[in-house]
Amino acid sequence: MGIHTIKMPDIGEGIAEVELVAWHVKVGDLVAEDQILADVMTDKATVEIPSSVAGKVLSLGGTVGQVMAVGSEVIRIEVEGAGNVKDSAVAPSPAAAAAAAAAPVAQATPAAPPSPPAPTRRENAPAASAPHARQLGDKPIASPAVRRRAWDLGVELQFVPGTGTAGRITHDDLDAFSARAGQGAAATQADQRYAERNDEQAVPVIGLRRKIAQKMQESKRRIPHFAYVEEVDVTELEALRAKLNAQHGKTRGRLTMLPFVMRALILAVRQFPQINARYDDEAAVATQFGAVHLGIATQSEAGLMVPVVRHAETRDLWACAAEVTRLAEAARSGKATRDELSGSTITITSLGALGGILTTPVINHPEVAIVGVNRMVERPMIRNGAVVARLMMNLSSSFDHRVVDGLHAAEFVQLIRGYLECPATLFVM
Template sequence: MSIHVIKMPDLGEGIAEVELVAWRVLPGERVVEDQILADVMTDKATVEIPSPVVGQVLALGGEVGQVLAVGAELIRIEVEAQEAVSPSPAGGGPGWGQPPQAAQAVQAVPATQAGQPPSQPSPREGRSERPIASPAVRRRAWELGIALQQVAATGAGGRIMQADLDAHVAAHGAVHGAGVPAGVRPVQRHDEEQIPVVGLRRRIAQKMQESKRRIPHFTYVEEVDVTELEALRAQLNAKWGAQRGHLTLLPLLVRAMVLAVREFPQINARFDDEAGVVTRHGAVHLGIATQTEAGLMVPVLRHAEAKDLWASAAEVARLAQAARAGKATRDELTGSTLTITSLGALGGIVSTPVINHPEVAIVGVNRIALRPVMRDGVVVARQMMNLSSSFDHRVVDGVDAAQFVQALRGYLESPTTLFVE
């Protein structure tokens, strides 16, 4: 037997340190060659670190959330005799002598959420009190009065799913809320849960903080009558939906934004505030804010100016699916010049979206609602929607922002103009 010390490899691109976001193994566990040991996150991607040897884990080199330098000790493995190898060099490349592809990059989502269950026991077995679950699952468990530590997990990497809560309620009932057994009375609760902000959640927090710190935001809200737009969308879906696919509101809004930024190129821009340079882009690369179980991601619809409604719809659907499955690549998650954000049916009346730095604007879509509106002195029912858009006041004047939103409004309220060049 010999001891093999695996050190944090050099992942390239000038990366000097990474964040440890998940352990896939436990001390005392036997591992095989190419088994994933840990997930680490750079500023661009989550990377899986594989084992180059067969043996038993002796010690882990850090806690989840800890930042490790390239060359720092990651893990110690007691190597089985027939597998004895010399210790890996500090800063050895991914796979330690294997091609770089041995350390698989999974863009912006922890590998345990990428749809591939680990080949070893769940990270929760023998672990501490910290169960793995999405915010939605945690909230529902709290509402039901269920301690997540008591729930059997069936998701990848020991993740607790909504179905696991359903099974637990069916077997044991709940303290309060949905599924309360008859006769159970509410009780006081004094439990607390500390949730480390690590991995993608930390990256999102840092990005939002940096954006708000560096950018003086101002938000402009305007209501839009989308009655005619919705009528057109219904006609297009009735005629072409079966052959070309179903259209949501989003591709029509994309088209309106493409036309509006031709009139207001200062909106489709990125501001390098350190260099003091604003770059206006001819290409419209639209970031589409997408909620996933891992957190908010912004896949990019590239060259929206060159796509028709159905091409935009298909690409947006593909990008959203890739992001939610943890399959989006680095190129699909970077390079946007302007962003759209929407909470869909939960969109509320008004929002104050945060700009996706270093862009200078973001367009927020609120929900469509049937409202009474005055038209020619008569109250009529119209489908109304608010646009809540934020701008970087350093480079976008209030009048420019207002005129841009009014241009959007004009295209959306007179949808035939969307097809006039």
């Protein structure tokens, strides 16, 4: 037997260190070749570290949240053969040595069966399906969709055993809990709802959440933000969107409101190039871009990410919609590349139906502006002296006051408003 060490690979682009964000194995586990051992993060891209050998895990090289240098030891694995560590013969444990000394000598015994092969990922899956023990006060882990279903069912996730990775609660777990729940379970749950609680939980800010915290702190520390909010009558735009979806939805894909906002912003920055820019704090230089690399703030289970629609100025409504969908899926599944998560020149953020009346979005440093889309609400408005129902939506935008004057910010948002309230102009400019 020998020892094989796996070191932190060179991920490229001059990256010297990464953050360890998850272990998928523990000491004593049997691993197969190509099995994923750990996840590491560089900037906002998550990279999986696979095993190059099969064997038994002897030690882990770091803890979750630790920053590790490229080339440092990730894991040690006991393997058949010599391994890649000099003098790596594995000495028997004291217990094994004592057992060997006590064994009878020269006694004919059947040959021991060969060691079983390392389990595959599929073989490991049943072992991962056992319910995860959760203490009172531990925050249950679940996707937004599972949380919404639990809310609709009136189920508190605190009481639902999770069989997913790290105790994550799945839809199947929720279904199983709901099926088992009877009057007794409901009474127990109700009793615990009103029980006095004094528990505390320290939650390490690591991985993507740490990156988000650092990014937001840097943006607010460096950029003197100012906000500008304007309401937009999107009644005609919504009618156009519905008509385009009815005519072309099955063949070209359905449109949300976002591609129209993207198109309006693209046209507006042609007249305000200082807003489609990035500001270098150290050099005191604002670089204005002809290309519109449009960041789309996207919520994932791990946290906020900003995938980038590159050269949005070259795309029509359907091409914008398709690229946003592709990037959002990549971001939420953790498969977005570093290039897909960097290089934006201006950003759009939206909370969809949860968009509220207005927001004060934080600029995506080193950009100088961000446009926030709030939810659409039908409200009574006065038009030509009559009260009529109109579909209204607020735009909440933030600007870097070092680069963008208040007057120009207001004119920029009013130009976007004009395009959205008269949607025909989106296609004639």
